[in-house]
Amino acid sequence: MILNLITMNGYGLYVWLSFSVVFISCVIVYFKTKKTLKKYEQEFLTELQTLTLVEKNKALESSKVAQAILATSSKVN
Amino acid sequence: MFKFFSSSNIYPLIQKLIKFINSIFFLILIIGLTFALVLSPPDYLQGDAVRIMYVHVPSAWIGLACFSVITLLSVFNFIFKIKNFYFINKSIAPIGLLFTCLAIVTGSLWGQPTWGTWWAWDARLTSMLALMLFYIFYILTFKLLNNEGLIIKVSSIIAIIGSINLPIIKYSVEWWTTLHQPASIKITGSSSIHPQMMLPLMVMLLVFLLYAALIFLMKYKTEIIRIKKKNIKRN
Numbered sequence: 234m235i236l237n238l239i240t241m242n243g244y245g246l247y248v249w250l251s252f253s254v255v256f257i258s259c260v261i262v263y264f265k266t267k268k269t270l271k272k273y274e275q276e277f278l279t280e281l282q283t284l285t286l287v288e289k290n291k292a293l294e295s296s297k298v299a300q301a302i303l304a305t306s307s308k309v310n
Numbered sequence: 311m312f313k314f315f316s317s318s319n320i321y322p323l324i325q326k327l328i329k330f331i332n333s334i335f336f337l338i339l340i341i342g343l344t345f346a347l348v349l350s351p352p353d354y355l356q357g358d359a360v361r362i363m364y365v366h367v368p369s370a371w372i373g374l375a376c377f378s379v380i381t382l383l384s385v386f387n388f389i390f391k392i393k394n395f396y397f398i399n400k401s402i403a404p405i406g407l408l409f410t411c412l413a414i415v416t417g418s419l420w421g422q423p424t425w426g427t428w429w430a431w432d433a434r435l436t437s438m439l440a441l442m443l444f445y446i447f448y449i450l451t452f453k454l455l456n457n458e459g460l461i462i463k464v465s466s467i468i469a470i471i472g473s474i475n476l477p478i479i480k481y482s483v484e485w486w487t488t489l490h491q492p493a494s495i496k497i498t499g500s501s502s503i504h505p506q507m508m509l510p511l512m513v514m515l516l517v518f519l520l521y522a523a524l525i526f527l528m529k530y531k532t533e534i535i536r537i538k539k540k541n542i543k544r545n
Contacts, residue, residue, distance in 0.1 A: 245358075
């Protein structure tokens with residue numbers, strides 16, 4: 234049965250190659266997207282750190298997004 | 311109503327959705343692959359080569375669906391001037407390109423054992439290639455142009471011109487004599503595909519949709535952070 238699964242009655246090369254191409258492409262895109270997201274989150278936090286305490290509090294009060302990013306990074310750290 | 315689309319409202323929802331998709335994705339992927347590679351029967355004519363359908367068809371559908379959404383949002387953006395639609399389009403386009411490329415590559419891998427050729431300049435294949443080119447031009451506008459207003463105009467024009475290609479792709483197998491088979495699955499009317507193959511196809515479509523949604527949410531989240539980073543000092 235396993236041999237049959239691998240060879241696919243002579244179509245194994247085409248079937249496995251198709252699934253592999255899709256799988257590898259999707260994995261690459263996923264990790265690339267995740268890396269970019271992390272990079273921007275980090276850059277945002279660095280930017281936030283450069284602000285004075287008053288500016289920082291003002292930014293956090295006015296932006297739910299800033300609060301969420303800070304909360305996520307606190308959880309990670 | 312459009313206030314709902316503001317990034318502040320959407321951002322927490324995005325985080326929850328990403329977590330939810332991550333929690334169910336692998337289970338559905340394993341079920342889908344088991345059905346597609348083990349449980350589904352071989353075709354009486356194509357044999358096991360038919361299993362390529364489970365990655366080829368969902369890829370093509372998502373490639374087409376993404377461009378349809380891009381066109382629709384481009385038109386809405388023209389009318390209502392909602393900038394968020396531009397960021398949504400920017401996040402969808404790479405996903406559409408990925409799946410269109412995958413549909414072409416897996417189609418080629420399916421074509422060799424069934425038609426005896428990797429590629430033919432027939433209507434369906436050529437129109438899918440044209441879709442891929444439209445995606446490339448669309449994405450290039452974001453990479454090459456600097457003025458946001460100009461990007462919106464140029465990308466919307468590309469999307470609207472490209473949308474002419476969508477019905478051509480859909481009906482190419484009916485309008486012209488092609489190597490590609492006519493549609494087996496119809497929204498209206500009866501489908502000619504056996505339920506034992508329909509089920510794995512639908513599960514694999516769900517897997518692909520979840521993956522596309524996950525990538526879209528991550529890209530859209532990146533866009534929101536990028537804008538907030540720009541605005542942080544202005545506040």
